[in-house]
Each structure stands twice: as structure tokens, then as C-alpha cells.
Amino acid sequence: MKYGMVIDLRRCIGCNACTIACKQQNGTPPTIFYSHTGITEVGTYPNARQTPLPVLCNHCTDAPCVDVCPTGASAKQANGIVTIDANKCIGCRYCMVACPYNVRQFIGSAPAGYYPDKGLTSYETVAYSTHQVGTVEKCNFCAPRVAAGQLPACVLTCPAQARFFGDLDDPTSQVSQLIMDHNAKPLNPEAGTKPNVFYIG
């Protein structure tokens, strides 16, 4: 079992619904994004366009963040998901500099909320209580949802059906088929970390 994701860039419309779904699912404070969509400009005016590139933790097979973590807080699970045990994390941020995808986030201070002059909303009070100040966080492929047989929030939410999630070890799974049929490639493969998020297009 090795969970992975395929993102079809031909379908992605850069709406950031995945970004918001991720924030809602994980209740992340301001400035903290487990998943984000970058916009890059391609071409020269008048033949220029914007292309979206959603980026999240690649749950690398040879995850450098796991290797460099001094306390074992970052770990590779048997199902391929890279997780962080917040109770073990000392907040050294070595995993952040080791990550070639810059997808780890540091909770440096107690969240002030999205409306700092009005205090935390009821939702924020509950949601932020699950985040430990001084530790590093990141996408875990919505592990609790996946354990319950559900799809990650970003996959479920994507209005363009650009995201696919499944078992990369199963050659008959949708993600394996998509990778084979479309010659999907990972991002930044030269980093040599064997990422498990693939892109079509």
C-alpha cells in the first residue's frame, strides 16, 4: 500500500477550492497552508497566459524530512503517508529546509485569527486548539478521512476533478492507470526523493 495523488494540470482552473477545503478540513491559522496553488506566467505578451500549479506534501518515498528529523517526529507510515507527531516535534525546522517542495509550515506563534481586532471566532477557537505552537505541520493526505474510507478534502472538493487519490502500489488503481496512460511526472524529480504526487500536463 502506497498512497499517492495525481493532479491533472489540464483540468486545473486555479480556483484554489482545494486550498480552502484544506484549510477548512485542518483548521489552519492565517499564513498556514498545507496545500497551495501557485500561479506562474508563461509566454510573452500578447501570447501570455497564467498556469496554476497546486503543490502539497509529496509524501516522498525517500523523504528527506524524515531522515533529518532529530526526534523521529516526522515518520513514514506503512501506507506511504508522511506524518508529523506534534508531541515529539521540537520545532527545529530542519525538515523545512530539507524539503525540496517547501510544503512544511511552522506554527511560530499563537494564531491571532483572521480578524485579529475582534479576537478568535468560535470556529477558530476550536480549530486552532489542535495546533501546537512551536511545531511544524503539513499535509497528511487527510489521514483520518482516508482511514475512514473517505477521499482527502482537496480531492473531494476540486470542481474540475483535477485531483485523483489512491494506491500507487495497485497497478489497477485509478492513479496508477492515469500515471501510465498519461506519462504523469512528479515535480522536481532531480531532488531524488521519489515523490508520490504526479502531474499530468
Add this chain to the structure above:
Amino acid sequence: MATEVKTQQKSNGIAWLVGMVVLVVIGAIAWGVQLSKGTSVLGINQIIVWGIYIAAFFALVGLASGLLILAVLSDLGVIKGLEAVRRNLLIGAIASYIAGGFMILMDIGRPERVLNMVFGAQFSSPFVWDFFSLALGVIMAIILLLVSSKAKVVSLIAGIVAGVVVIFEGWILSMSAGSPLWSGGIMPAVFLVEGLLLALGVSIIAKPASTALINWTAVLLPVLFLLNVFEFGALLYAGDTDDRFATGALLSNPLFWLAVVLGIIVPFVLLLVAGKNRIAVITSGVLAVLGVFVSKLLIIVAGQSTTLVLGTGTYSPTIVEYGGVIGMIGLAGLLYLLGTWFLPQKKA
């Protein structure tokens, strides 16, 4: 006459002690502010996550290892004329190692959990190697302080440990897959040379008449310059996009060139043409130490300034960070002073 000199030395010592205590208090206040408000009071962000604290940590530990290596080279007869300051070198090494340890404690998000690195240590991490080797460095410096300079084997082991500490520090950067500027095997060599230069710089400030120290400093300054040329030249010429971007970010920073000119070239020329002039030697020492520290900081920041999608990051240390670094320099100085006063002195 002798009584007057002793009184003068005592009042000088007390003035230094007060000065160092003031610096430590500044550091304690800075750390207090940081602990109460979180890292939002620091210049780090989600892209540049290591800043001046890490640079100061590397510099303090490099200085400590450099001082320990100088003491060992003196014991082994490689450098002459340091016998009289052997104790000072070793106490300086212990003080700097401890201050470096506190610096990293100040940097991490959950300092109360630092013992997770001992009881839950994951030995694949260069941080863990560094943690244990640093502790061993302190122990070896203490042992050297207790044994005679004639215990060559102990000295040799201490020298190897000191070298290993800085090599592991270099590996902390070079084994980071996410930062192309740091990758490659040259970083540990750079750290070793920088550590020695920090120790030599501090030593010639304190002992500007030592020809051996001046000569070694004059040799190592161009070595550091060449290592920089080899590393960044290769990255610019043959590196991939990320390598070139990060190297470009470093080389386009005027501060880097200031560090090269004022931290390497000027002290080298000063030592070469005015190596017998006390002021010139002290100035060279100060410039070399500042140059190494600034270039360490710039390389640490530039190495993180290339990212996928998020864009490039910027970093400027805040007043809290400056306060923290000043505090740890004060701690090193305070421990050194107390060590020279209270640690037992071996009879000749």
C-alpha cells in the same frame, strides 16, 4: 607597583564581567519576549526558516572547535608559543560550545522538549550527530583542561572530536536536499576553515603579538576565499536552475561582497603589510570574525531563498534576534571570565 597592576587587572576584570552580565540580561529579555509572543517577533517566515540564530550557533560552535583545535595543535607542537594561553583557549572553547548550545535552544520552537533529541534521538539526522559530538567536544575540552599538554593521545582525540563537530555542522547544511546552494561536499571544509578563522581572529585580538597566530590567519584567509570561488564558481557555471538562482541571490547581495572584501581581503592585506602593527592585527582579527559571521548568515539565508511556487523569501533579523545573539555572545564571554577566574590552574 605589583599591587597597582593587580588592582588595575581586577577592576578591568570586573568591568568585563559587568559588561558580559549586561549582554546576558539583554539576551534573556529578548528570549523572554520571544517565548511570550512566539516567533512572530523574529524575522523568519515560512520560506526563510533559519536566520541569524542558526548563523550564530554555527559561529559559536565553529569558534569553540577552532579554539580547541588551536590548543591541540599547540600540545602537538604544530603551533609554537601558545603554551601560556592553552588554558584560556580551552576555557574559551568550553564557553563557546555552551553558548552555542543555548543559541540553538533559543532557536527551536519547543525548547522544553530538547531532551527528545537524547531520549528519542533519530540517528539518521545530522542534527543528532551534531548534538552528541558537541557534547563530546565539551567533555574533551574539560579533559584537556585537566590533563597535561604532554598527554598527546588525549590531545589528538580532542582535536579529532573538535574537527568532527564542525564537519557535522557543515553536513547539517550540505545534507539538506531542499537547499541546492548548500549541497556538495565543500561545506564541511568551509566550516572547518571558518571555525579556525574565528578562533584565530579572536586569538589575535587577545594576543596580537603572536607571530604564529598571525601567520596561520594569513594562510587561512585566502584558503577561505578560494573555497568560496570553487563552490560558487562551479554552481554558477554548471549548476541547475535552482543552484544558479540561489547563487545569484547570494552574489547579487552587496553585503556578501562587503564580507569578502572587508572580511577576507582587507585583513589578509593588513596582516601581510602590517603584521607587526598591533592595531592592524587587532583590526584584522575583528574584520575576519565579522566577515565569517556575516557570510555564514548570508549563505544560510540565500540557500533557502529558492522555492517552488511560493516565491523567493526575504529575511532581515529583528531587534529581538539581535538581542538574542548579543546575549549568547555575552554568555560565552561571561562563562570564559568565570572559568579563567575559578577553574583550578594546574601547576607548571
